[in-house]
Amino acid sequence: MDFWPEFLAKSWGREFVAGGFGGMAGVVSGYPLDTLRIRLQQPNNTTSAFNLLRGIITSEGPSALYRGMCAPLASVTFQNAMVFQVYAVLSRAFDSSTSNMDPPPFKCVAMAGVGTGALQSMLLSPVELIKIRLQLQSSNSNRQGPIKLAKDIIRREGLRGIYRGLVITVLRDAPAHGAYFSTYEYTREKLHVGCRKSGEESLTTMLVAGGLAGVASWVCCYPLDVVKSRLQAQDQSQPKYQGIVDCFRKSVRDEGYSVLFRGLGTAVARAFMVNGAIFAAYEITLRLLFGNHETKQIDTEEEGLQKEMLTKSS
Template sequence: SQKSGGCYGIGMLLQVQNVDKPLYRGTYHCFQSIIRQESMFGLYKGIGSPMMGLTFINAIVFGVQGNAMRYLGHDTPMNQFLAGAAAGTIQCVICCPMELAKTRMQMQGTGEKKSKRKLYKNSLDCLARIYKREGLSGVNRGMVTTLIRETPGFGVYFLAYDVLTRSIGCEPDDPYMIPKLLFAGGMSGIASWLSTYPVDVIKSRLQADGVGGVYQYTSIADCVRQSVRREGLRVFTRGLTSTLLRAFPVNAATFATVTLVLLYARGVEEGPKDCELGPPNTAHHTQLPQQTQASSL
């Protein structure tokens, strides 16, 4: 579920492009067009915002999820979902403005090698200008849809990882532990995106709305209604291919890195007996004593 430039930027451009005069025919054509028209650097437009925000987002997500699991006590799939959902909800405070800046920066100068009208210098300048013009509500444009996406999305994220790691069983002495970690993390990212992708399409359109001073949508319901009327139900899968292509490697690396770092930080002999981010597997359906229970990390 992590967001940045690159493939996710391609997905966003496919989500918000005008269906009557589309610039791109699909993922590969979009990728090809950006490189041809804007050079390789066009793929990284808006990356400043995620680079500033993702460190805090990951810290919040894994920290809140771990403490929520410790509070819930029982390491069950449902509690993994609830802890992930809590983490997803709280990180929206940073995620929403970050994605707004990224969206606006990526839309700036689309199809131009050198943008003639550069409205924003960088991500911070983008947020400052939006705040000056629209206030706090402008900076948090799309917050409701972000909450609707992130709350269940992160719940599915941690639930899928928990179920997969229990199923494939990768213990610290397993020679295939790292490949298993990468597989479980990557598939968790894909499951998370598939569960909430239609909401992400609407969020992107609402955050892109108003660029150039023209507003097309009056509410979430109006955005859904107009989008479905003009493009049909397929609108909810626009840009999905590029998003999933990016989701697997990014989330594979994220979960594997976090799990391995924490495993070695604890010490293998005191760490969990399998590769999930939950408490030791021996307490799967029992409550551990408060003083000995590990966090979900």
Template sequence: MHFADFAAGSIGGALGVFVGYPLDTVKVRLQTQRHYKGLWHCVHSIYKTERLSGFFKGVSMPVSTVSVSSSVAFGTYRNCLQCIQQFRYGSGDARPAHLDFFLSGLAAGSAQVVVMSPADVVKVRLQTQTQPEHAVQGSTANVKVKYQGPLHCMATIVREEGVFGLYRGAHAMMLKDGPSFATYFLTYNIFCEWLTPAGQKQPEWSGVLLAGGCAGTCAWGLATPMDVIKARLQADGLGKRRYNGVVNCITQSARQEGARVFFKGLGLNCARAFPVNMVVFATYEMVLKLIP
């Protein structure tokens, strides 16, 4: 088993959170709340009402859990890939086919949902809670926020919705992350092949950065429609319950807002994905080189 991949994925994922979290908050708000007129209106509204801290609501939960989920994803991917190589070619060192990358990525995306779903629900609930932070403690505040932090949010969800409330939207998350991670790892390896100079086994660091950024952008381009549904299902519970499941959420969203609702946040997702996954893959490859 390749334990180095678990460690490298953990560090890369954690660093990626810091790079992309503010844009992730904006994306979640756009996907789940209709009163924003567009990207810049959303950014301005968050800053005006909640200041800079509003862009980092719920960040402590992803920082503490993304390292685990990324470890699971990258570790599952590498070990699954080795098993496929061993099964199909008789050696773990054999050159994988594109299908091998795709299937390993599919397994990685599916595996990390089990770990990531509770943290993602908490993150989305905190991101869609629009009251400023001072409302929690300020004696002059007219409105008390429902969730007073990640642990309080998690405890409240379990108390009100049961343990399975932490897995609200997990089916949509599985439908999103399985195909998107398959695309993610496949695209990364294809770009690495294209960018590797003749006579070398790996691309230069500039090639790794470009391949990582492109892989993230392609994966999020595919994932965005189901990401909208996932976010809406996860946010459902902060107020009045609106959706009965994945299919009901899809039909209601399409009927009320048209087909373009499934592409809310597409540009933002792709813009965020490029720098985030440059950092993730560059860190991943660097840590692998440092670990014997």
């Protein structure tokens, strides 16, 4: 019974819980658009996002838009919590300044984001593999749940099969997370000057800065995401692509360079909504768990320094 109070008394405990709530808010708010994105990225799919949405609802029902959500939702608490915690640790590690009062410079933010993206791919790659295959199941196919599907992949393909697409996931997520955290920190500071140090900003700032961060991360990595989706979605008994370069070459040869940006509009719309929800839920949860303790502590220390300087000057 004493675990949670002691756990939440630690800074990383609050980061963990807040990151989990942020991730769950993101998954629930943006999953239907993510399903559209995955289907739009598949070979020989030339329909528009609106027609695809209408077709799914008509033929499969609205619940089809949430098919496979259990897989990312079940892991998102730990995954998102680790992303925010690893980012916080790395941003401090890359910051060579001796002052703990100032936020890390944007260069350290970008480097920490790149490292965070690379590390979290180890957890994210199997989850996305299962999610993509669940999203591509139609109403007429022999549907499987996430656990059964994961066991089936491991039985047929081994551990290598469940981690199929890991390399392309790292190549996608490392630069994307660098852009993600850099854009968020830069935008929130521009919208609410001084908030990086005070830890106080409006809900609008959280939503807009988080939304723009998500858009920036998707725009810079979207072609790699198309390749990743195709590699993870293909039937391994009769694979069409032999690797990252082969998938890129064949996709462009068969469907033109525009295929690398198919579904980008849906992804960007989803990214703004999802990441606005993630950062807003994350920041609000931190305030509920932490209150203004850190801000008051900073203010108290600054007041003490000012009083000390005044005493010396007098």
